[in-house]
Amino acid sequence: MMRRWQLAHGRHIDLGPRAVVMGILNVTPNSFSDGGSYRSLDDALARARLMMEQGAAIIDVGGESTGPASAPVTAKEEQARALPVIEALASLDGAIISVDTYREETARLAVAAGAHIVNDVWGLQREPGIANVAAQTGAGLVIMHTGREREKLADPIADQFLFLRRSLEIARAAGIGEEHVVLDPGFGFAKETPEDNIDLMARFGELLELGFPLMAGTSRKRFLGAVTGREAPDRDAATAATSVILRLRGADLFRVHDVAINADALAVTDAMLTRETYLSS
Secondary structure, eight states: OOEEEEOGGGOEEEESSSOEEEEEEEOSSOOTTTTTTTOSHHHHHHHHHHHHHHTOSEEEEESSOOSTTOOOOOHHHHHHHHHHHHHHHTTSTTOOEEEEOOOHHHHHHHHHHTOOEEEETTTTSSSTTHHHHHHHHTOEEEEEOOOTTSOOOSSHHHHHHHHHHHHHHHHHHHTOOGGGEEEEOOTTSSOOSHHHHHHHHHTGGGGGGGOSOBEEOOTTOHHHHHHHOOOGGGOHHHHHHHHHHHHHTTOOEEEESOHHHHHHHHHHHHHHHHHHHHHHO
16 A cells, blocks of 8 residues: 655655665764764765665664663754754755654754654654644654653553554644654664564564554664674664565565665565565455
């Protein structure tokens, strides 16, 4: 089934027939696998261009690390890192830009600078005013589940429903249309053990009951290191394996560091799904 994801500045992405890859562009000194790699504007733009050439439909720009051990930065510092990159990316032909932030002010400035999507790892529940930004600008919105700083339900899918339904209430109250919303179950965000994340992957299809497109963000996460024994920069093959599994379970978008390997893995998966549909018709 095809669904049109409506974004800011009159843009959209059609979800369903083909997996959509979101390339991660961390302009931070301390992100867990690539911190400091793209801190200059030239390096960030070169990385973005490469990811687009490799098949990224979206570039997700983050100015603050969201790893569990990372120290927070001020809004001004986050904006000083991310906004010049977003402004420069907005001049690239065909670029669709996401801003990875939970801050209302940063989101507003980012969309004004050219971002099309707001990707909130706190699911609108850290700074609920960010929902007003999405409503007023028509931005696409990624609402992510997190278990941080709260008591979680014992059943992981029940906790997903509890948190995400609250986030969706905030979105609706702000006037955000459903066609702007994508949900992300938040792999690694207070899913403390490898089993927590593997269980979420195994039960991923249950999240389709919420009725929204789903994004998977497993890239280089710690649970993949526990399974493979590899350090973060060497977990791209494992990430691609999860992308295939989660595509088969209904994910539409994939937020990754290594675009090429995931785009190839997903292309093969989509080819098989297309043939499967044809053979069963």
